[in-house]
Every structure is written in structure tokens, then in C-alpha cells.
Amino acid sequence: MLVTERTIDREFVERMLEVSGQPFKQCMQCGTCSVVCPMQESTQLTPRQVMHHLQWGQKEALMNTNTPWICASCHTCEVRCPRGIDVPKLMEALRLQILRENKNFVEPFQIDKEQLKEAPQLAFVSSFRKHTS
Amino acid sequence: MSDTATVENATPKVEAKLIPIYIMGKMYEVPETLTIMKAMEYAGYKYVRGAGCRGGVCGACATVYRKPGDYHIRVGLACQTVVEPDMYLTQIPFYPANRAKYDWEQIKGECEEVYEAYPELFRCLACNACTKVCPMEIPVMDYVSAIKRGDIEKANELSFDCIQCGLCSTRCMAEMAQYHIAQMVRRIHGRFHTPQSKHCEEQVAAIKDGYYDDALAELKALGTMDPTTYEETPGIKKLIELYQAREGEPHTAEEFWTPESDYALLKSNGK
Amino acid sequence: MKLGYYPGCTLKTKAINLEVSAVKSLEALGVEVEELERWNCCGAVYSLADDDLVHLLAPVRDLIRAKDQGLDKVMTLCSMCYNTIARANLLMRKDEEKRDAINNFLEEETDYFGEVDVVHYLQFVRDDIGWDKVAAAVKNPLKDLKVGPYYGCTLTKPGEIKIDDSIEPVSFKNLIEAIGAEYVAYPDAETCCGSYQIIGNPEAALKTTATIVESAEKRGADALILSCPLCEYNIGRRQADVRGLREGLEPLPVFYFTQLLAIALGLDIDTLHLDRNMPEAQKLLEDKGILATA
Secondary structure, eight states: OOOOGGGOOHHHHHHHHHHHOOOGGGOOOOOHHHHHOTTTTTOSSOHHHHHHHHHTTOHHHHHSOSHHHHOOOOOHHHHHOTTOOOHHHHHHHHHHHHHTTTOOSSOGGGSOHHHHHHSOHHHHHHHHHHHOO | OOHHHHHHHHSSOOOOOEEEEEETTEEEEEETTSBHHHHHHHTTOOOSSSOTTSSSSSOTTEEEEEOTTOOOOEEEETTTOBOOTTOEEEEOOOOOOOOOOOOGGGOOSOHHHHHHHOGGGGGOOOOOHHHHHOTTOOOHHHHHHHHHTTOHHHHHHHHTTOOOOOHHHHHOTTOOOHHHHHHHHHHHHHHHSSOOOHHHHHHHHHHHHTTTHHHHHHHHTTOOOOTTTOOOOHHHHHHHHHHHHSOOOOTTOOSSOOOOSTTTSOOTTTO | OOEEEEOOTTTTTTTHHHHHHHHHHHHHTTOOEEEOSSOOOOOSSOOOOTTOOGGGHHHHHHHHHHHHTTOSEEEESSHHHHHHHHHHHHHHHHOHHHHHHHHHHOTTSOOOOSOSEEEEHHHHIIIIIOHHHHHHHOSSOOTTOEEEEOOOSTTTOSGGGOSSOSSSOOHHHHHHHHTTOEEOOOTTTTSOOOTTHHHHOHHHHHHHHHHHHHHHHHTTOSEEEESOHHHIIIIIITHHHHHTTSTTOOOOOEEEHHHHHHHHTTOOGGGGOGGGSOHHHHHHHHHTTSSOOO
């Protein structure tokens, strides 16, 4: 991660603070969140790395990582964070940054027909809430 | 209101006060007794499309309007709603809506088939904007909820009065077309969840067998209206006469009523 | 006291096996539930953004329905419904500004100030009935059945609405012991099953599910119990796909905790919709002699 005056997006940092309400600047990079994350096998950046990028206003890297889209909002990291930071709220803020531009991560009409038949309703309700604009 | 006023209002010609209304932003003075549709015609609009049935059942003339100093969106069918002073309005005869394609022959009557056709229904946020905008006062949000939980019976019941005007879909945050989804549900309900009517099957078979062919040919032979002047020809007058004299179930009929004419009653008991 | 019951979007069809077994078990334990007459889907997930109110409308509307019906307590069976509605309720109690904004927007509804209590079924059985009473009502103890708990996430996290300890919950352990089964501890009873990622990122979800199944099998569990229809789908009905990801995984039947409770209470097994569970579930009960072979 290259950090210069030009790479820090301060407006983005403020926006993330506002949407999430979480004091991510207080993160001390202990990495507990990354260790307990059940989705760690599939994420590109660990939650700790996401926190670090947030602190340094690295908007582009965060807009291009899959981590917020893999996060299942399970709150395992949140209950263990020694600084009491609600990491899932930051993941939500990152997702909304994209979803609010009217971009979908999941397209309902592209879902496999068999799955539409088999999966329980709440799978679609929750997926569309987290992954569609 | 006094009795005299009622009688006066009931007379065919009344001296109506002119009131201002705004159609698509432009002010017109129209008689206060008119419906929106008639007021628009009075103002000089000509309905080429969107006039519909003029009877409040077809959903073609859905209209949205606002009143001064009021943030609410108000709705009504142009053919049924009487104008009010200073209302500003526009008619929404059509709004693009996703209507899924499905092979009716393959449908088995399960709620999952509705999910397959319209997965976007799971995006409902229960904001209730659809219900608030429905001119038929249908609890749209509630029937979407019923579909979500797989209650086809209830969704059918709640959405039954829908006239497919499409106003619900104009306001939907989840961007779905509730009325098309409900229509699929009602079709499923009609075909799989209600008892089939035996005499309907008999009638359809009779139509296919040509039982009504002669009668239909007779009616057809009466001709059409003059296509240029729209004047009623003698044949059309006869057609109207026949239509008005047709046998229908009287409003005061008993629970079991049987028509007497040959054509109304398929002579399954002696065809 | 009337115990209100909020079913949720999945309970009337895909998870009817959860609803029927739960309601019948409560009846057997002497508690009648009163279902909400009018309700909508709660939205399944709670919005985590501070500047977002629109996703709160659905759960708040359900709470208003409960209030309108004169209920002072409403119970859910689905963990996700519990999480979403309980958190919305907490917000309506604590955040005056947002509460006013929501009440103002929901102008066609009764104003709501958090008057209704939201409980989960497991919590209700534990706190209002008690494990002793459950154990005393058991007619058919599930001896020889080694059961692992699967808590998932939404019952115990986040802390503000947890029904049990977030890191070391015990409610399922107590339940398993009360119904006479053998409790099996394993490290992944609180590991997330991947939740809604089964739609957007199915592989990521199935990978974490494989960890859960492997971990429970290594500790000798015959079966898992859980309370959430989405967990049941990911771990249970999608298990064939899960097993495809890792060598040596055997089928691990998954039940709703209320199904085993109902069987232990001696309720008619035919009414429990076991055919809606993964196929191995019924077979396990037959093998263990709990269910008569057809």
C-alpha cells in the first residue's frame, strides 16, 4: 500500500465514519477480526487489512476488493474486537458506497432457476437486501 | 343537504360552476361536476388511447394528482373521480413493468413458480407506497407479503379487485410490478386451488362443437357501424336491441336461477 | 399473558417443519400462542448503516401489528427474524430521533415506542418454562443420540440483543440434556454458515459450512440442531454440495431443535414434516429406534 498525500481520500474517510458510525481510526491492528472471520478462505483483504485501508483513506483498493461482498454480517469479529469496533457496520458502509450508485452485486433475474425453487425465502430476502441496490 | 338540492342535482342539465384545474401544468377552467376524464375532454383533449371502459373497471385511465398545500400523492381513475378546484394532475395510461414469460402448460401451481418468474418480489421493503397509491384500495403490500410467505389463497383474495392500472409499480422502491405478480398468482389460484366448474367445461365443448355458430353468423350478418361517420346502421340498431333484450340473471334472482333461452342455457339436458 | 407469535416469510412453506414442531411442543408444555393476524416479512437482515431508516420499516411495522393486536410479547422461531425485529425494537426504544422519523413516515399506522417485548422461542422455553419443566415433560428421551448444537450467529450476536453468551452459549446444551440426548461439544457451533452468501457467493458459503460439518463429525455428533431456516438450508439441504468439497465427510443429519423437542415430548412424528429435512435425518431416527421403520 503506497500512501501519499494524493492517495488519501479524506472525503471517503468522513463518509465511511458517517455511514457506519464506527471509530475505525481506533483500530490497533491486532488482527483478531481476521483470525475469527469464517469467510477468511474466500476474502481478498482480511478485515484487519480493510481497517488499515480505511484508516488511510484507500478508497480505490476498498472499492475493488471482494471482502465486503463476502462478509456474511455474522458479527463474530464485532463481539471479539478489543476496541469495540463494529466491523460489519463498516463492511455495510463499503457495500452501500457501491449499491447506492444503483449497481447490483446479485442480479435477481440471473439466479439459477433450480435455486429459486429450492432455497428458502429468507435466503433471497437477505441476499437482495445486502447485495442489490 | 336538503331534498331540494338532491333533486336539482339529479336533473339532466345543471348550471355548473367553472373551477380551475391544472392538466400537466396548464390551467383549464372546467365545470365542477365533471369527472377528470370528461373535464379533460371539455378542456380539449381527445382520447386516442387511455380512455378505456369509462366504467371504472379496466384500469386504463389511472390518474395521479396533488392538491395545493398537500404533499400527498392522490390517485383516482379519471373516469370515476370528480374534479376538485386547483388539483394538478396527469394521467398514467402506461408504465413500463416487468411481465415474466412462463409456459403455462408447465406450471404446477406452486408458489416457487412465482418466485422463479419474479424473484424481485423478495426486494419488498414493506414501505407501503403501493397500498397508498392503489385507486382500488387494495392492500398491495399485504398481498406481496402473502406471496412471499407462499400464501396463494390469501394473495388471491387480497388482490382480487385489481384492475391492472399499474400505479403500484410506479411507486415501488423494490422496482417490481406487483400487479403482474398478483395476476400470475390469481391464475395459479384459479387453475389449481379452486374447484373446476363442470358446466363451464360443457359450454366450452359446445362452443368448440359449433353449437353457437349459426347464432353468431346471424349476429355478424347485421353488419358494423359506418366506419367513416360512426353512425348507427339499422343492423347495429337491431344488435343493440338484441343486446338489451338478452336474458341475464336478474338482480333479485334466487340462489338457483336457470335461464330460459336456448342459447343462454346449453341444453346439456337435451341438446 | 398472551404470547404473540410472528412466523416470518419462510415458516409457512419451506420451514413448516420448524413451525409445526415448535407450536405443538409449546402446546404440550402448556403454552398457547396467538399468531399475528397481519404481518409482513421482517427483511431478514438488520440494516447496519446509520443513515438508513427505510430497512427498519418492515420490522417496525410488525411490531406495530403486535401492539395493535394488544400483545405485550411477541415470539419468533426463526433466528434471523428474532435478530432483525429485536434490533429494530431496541432502536425504537433508544433512539428518539430515528423513532420519531419512522413514526412520522409510517403516518398510516399507530405510533410505536417499543412497547412490545421480542423474544426467541429458545429464550422463552428457557426463561418462562425452564429446563426442569421440559425434562419432566419428556416422555420419549432420545437416548443414544449424540447431538451437537449449532447456534449460528443471529441468536447470540451482536451483544445488544443476544439471548445467550456470544462466545460460549449454553442454551442448546441444556436443551439437549433436557430431552435426554447426549451433548456433543465441538469448536464450530458458533461459526457462521455463510448465511445469505449462499445466493451471491455459494462457494464461499459452502466452504465455511464444510468446516462446521467436519468439526462436528470429528467430535462424534450424530446430528446437529439449529433454529434458523437459512442455516438449515446451508448445512442441511445443501449438504451434498458441502460434502463434495472435502474428503471423508459423512452425511450429518440436521434438525430444527423443536423437532427433537417434539419427538422427546412424545408428539406424533407424522405431523413434524421430517420429509422436509435432508433425507438422512429420517433414516438416523429410524436407525436409532426413535422412529418406527416404515
